[in-house]
Amino acid sequence: MTQYMISVIGSSTDATPAPEDMERLFAQVGAFNDDVKAKGHWVFAGGxxxxxxxxVVDATGDDVVMTxxxxxEAKEFIGGFWVIEAPDLDVALELAARGSKACEGKVEVRPFQSDDVELNEGA
Known part of the structure; x- marks a missing residue:
């Protein structure tokens, strides 16, 4: 099975949810997580x-620079993620749609590179 990362997209313009909204979101995401685990797609997740x-850590020069x-600077950012296993992209997209509904936000789905992908040494 292929592993996919489902990233939860946040926005710098998002308001902090009210406590009752946070409780609802946590319950919805918790139920989604439980279902993903029960169906064998779960690898791990985190907010x-x-x-x-x-x-930011930059060790590309002589000195390590931490900022x-x-x-x-962007309007959108990753607020959390799921790493799942799915037999194909269609299943991953179906899970992503359910995850989007649970967290009430946009998500992005990307497959991980397979182990047989060779890195381009000149890149």
Whole structure:
């Protein structure tokens, strides 16, 4: 089976949900997670802290440079994710649609590279 990452897309313009809305979202996502586990698609998942808590690490030069904040200034960011296993893209997209409904937000689906993909040494 192929592994897919389903990324939950957040926006810098999103308002912080009210406590009762957070409870509803947690319950919906929890039920979705339980179903994904029960059907054997679960690998792992996680929510991320706000983008203000990010640290960019750049060790491409002689010195390691660490910078507070996200790598790029953007209106949208990844707020959390699921890593699932599915037999094909159609199943992954069906799960993503259900995950989007559960978290009441947009998600992006991307397959992981297979083990037989060779990295281009010149890239």
């Amino acid at each position: 991320l802290q706000p983008i203000e808590d990010a640290t 507070d904040g996200p790598f790029a």
